[in-house]
Amino acid sequence: MTVTDTHGAIDAVWRIESARIIAGVARIVRDVGLAEELAQDALVAALEQWPESGVPNNPGAWLMAIAKRRAIDLIRRKETYQRKLVEMGHQLEIDGESVEDDVEAILEDTIEDDLLRLLFTACHPVLTTDARVSLTLRLLGGLKTDEIARAFLAPESTIAQRIVRAKRNLAKAEAQFEVPTGAELVNRLSSVLEVIYLIYNEGYSATAGDDWMRPALCNEAMRLGRLLAELMPNESEVHGLVALMELQASRANARVAPNGEPVLLLDQDRRRWDRLLIRRGLESIDRAFSSEEPPGPYLLQAAIAACHARAAEAEDTDWARIAGLYAVLAEVTPSPVVELNRAVAISMAFGPERGLVAVDALVDEPTLKDYHLLPSVRGDLLFKLGRLDEARVEFERAAGLTRNERERAFLLSRAAAC
Numbered sequence: 001m002t003v004t005d006t007h008g009a010i011d012a013v014w015r016i017e018s019a020r021i022i023a024g025v026a027r028i029v030r031d032v033g034l035a036e037e038l039a040q041d042a043l044v045a046a047l048e049q050w051p052e053s054g055v056p057n058n059p060g061a062w063l064m065a066i067a068k069r070r071a072i073d074l075i076r077r078k079e080t081y082q083r084k085l086v087e088m089g090h091q092l093e094i095d096g097e098s099v100e101d102d103v104e105a106i107l108e109d110t111i112e113d114d115l116l117r118l119l120f121t122a123c124h125p126v127l128t129t130d131a132r133v134s135l136t137l138r139l140l141g142g143l144k145t146d147e148i149a150r151a152f153l154a155p156e157s158t159i160a161q162r163i164v165r166a167k168r169n170l171a172k173a174e175a176q177f178e179v180p181t182g183a184e185l186v187n188r189l190s191s192v193l194e195v196i197y198l199i200y201n202e203g204y205s206a207t208a209g210d211d212w213m214r215p216a217l218c219n220e221a222m223r224l225g226r227l228l229a230e231l232m233p234n235e236s237e238v239h240g241l242v243a244l245m246e247l248q249a250s251r252a253n254a255r256v257a258p259n260g261e262p263v264l265l266l267d268q269d270r271r272r273w274d275r276l277l278i279r280r281g282l283e284s285i286d287r288a289f290s291s292e293e294p295p296g297p298y299l300l301q302a303a304i305a306a307c308h309a310r311a312a313e314a315e316d317t318d319w320a321r322i323a324g325l326y327a328v329l330a331e332v333t334p335s336p337v338v339e340l341n342r343a344v345a346i347s348m349a350f351g352p353e354r355g356l357v358a359v360d361a362l363v364d365e366p367t368l369k370d371y372h373l374l375p376s377v378r379g380d381l382l383f384k385l386g387r388l389d390e391a392r393v394e395f396e397r398a399a400g401l402t403r404n405e406r407e408r409a410f411l412l413s414r415a416a417a418c
Contacts, residue, residue: 006051009059014043017060018142021067023114028071030177032121033167036139038074042066115140116231117177119224123192126173131166132195138163140227141220189232193241193298196224200245204252218249229284236291240299243284247305250277262410266314278309300329319349336365337373344377352384372401376411383418392418 018039026035042063056062122136137143145163149156180188203217225242232238254268285306288299295303304325311317326342340362347355359378368374379394395415399408 006055007047009055010043010046010050013046013055013059013063015142017063018043019115019118019140020060021064022139023118024064025067025071026118026121026177027114028068029074032118032135032139032170032175032177034074035071036167038070039063039067041070113179115227116179119192119228119231120179120188121170121175121177123188123195124170124173124175125188125191126169126175127166129194129198131162131169132191133198134159134162135166136195136224137199137220140224143220189235189237192228193237196221196228197241197245197298199224200248204248215252218245218252221245222249234291236288236293237296237298239284239288240296240302243281243288243302244298244305246277246281246284247302247309250274250281250309260406262406265308268314270312270314273309281309282306295328295332297329297333300325300332304329317348319345323349336362336368337371340368340371340374340377347381347384352381356381356385370401372398372407372411374398375401379414383414388418391415 021039021042022032022035025038026032029035029038045066046059046063050056050059119136119140122139123132127135134148137148138145145160146156148154149159179185199217200221203215203219203221222242222245225238225245229238229242250273251265251268253274254270254272255263257263281302285299285302288302289295304322307318307322307325323342323345326338326345330338330342340359343355343358343362346358356378359374359381362368362374363378375394376398379391379398382388382391382394392415395411395418399411399415402408402411
């Protein structure tokens with residue numbers, strides 16, 4: 001292999017293995033920031049050695065071995081090595097002659113628990129939401145700082161500072177590298193699910209920039225969701241979130257026109273929907289509903305998405321059921337945005353007049369003051385009722401509120417059509 005080939009292999013291995021390496025080392029040093037630094041040291045060692053020695057047969061284990069060796073050396077220097085060995089309950093001394101075999105034996109029964117600990121630590125409530133998202137993408141997604149910055153259209157320096165502060169705040173708060181239990185698990189799990197869905201939503205409907213979608217973020221969120229579902233197979237809301245993301249992602253190919261313009265749900269060519277993702281999403285819903293727990297917000301949203309997925313044509317959609325599901329969702333998690341979506345469903349099931357009444361009840365809602373979808377929905381209903389001058393004003397107002405260029409162009413075209 002050439003040096004370029006080797007560097008490409010290292011990059012690929014890092015993408016796949018970095019979360020496991022950081023998680024495994026964090027279990028030793030009990031510090032996420034330090035664990036990432038030690039994992040990066042192993043990456044540097046690979047960049048130095050692999051171009052000459054070649055890529056090992058088990059590159060992930062090689063990186064893990066080097067990172068753990070650095071962690072052990074660090075602990076030795078702090079004169080706490082013996083105490084750590086007792087706490088770990090494992091013999092972590094690594095023989096240079098059989099590094100890969102030793103590491104694989106050590107990791108065999110613990111790696112999934114380590115990944116789960118890392119996910120819960122990255123989404124710790126001591127951090128701001130933005131910090132949780134950035135740290136999760138960095139530690140579990142293996143994304144570089146500049147990639148996260150590009151994904152969220154933020155300066156690289158801002159993302160770098162956010163990640164540094166997040167790791168510092170975790171250390172300052174002495175956040176435990178563990179999965180919480182009891183009532184705390186429920187609270188922390190909601191934080192983890194929120195972070196994953198925020199990543200997905202930014203990919204599915206970009207808040208700013210020139211692109212309507214950012215598929216890479218959708219794929220990363222679904223990967224994290226599936227990982228969490230494997231690690232927590234008995235949590236119905238985890239399966240609900242996975243189902244929701246997969247059902248929404250099934251429409252990706254039909255959501256964007258060849259010129260990059262957005263295509264609304266009712267106008268999409270459903271033959272282009274991904275049937276595999278739909279099948280997987282429906283299977284996740286069935287698995288979630290098999291639980292005795294009452295359905296949570298992600299499962300209810302997934303059930304709504306399933307109504308669309310099951311309709312071969314737009315006119316076959318069971319809008320009355322969707323309106324009913326939104327009513328239940330509004331009871332579980334009261335939200336003006338949920339009420340706005342419910343108003344859309346009401347309009348589709350019972351006519352634009354009833355939908356407009358429901359939307360008008362939200363016009364003075366403070367939290368929707370700068371939410372571009374409120375005037376967008378209102379404009380659509382006014383358009384259907386033939387009140388074109390009023391509709392045009394609403395579409396223009398919506399265009400002025402959105403920061404996404406594709407969406408702004410689409411809304412202005414609707415205003416022009418009035």
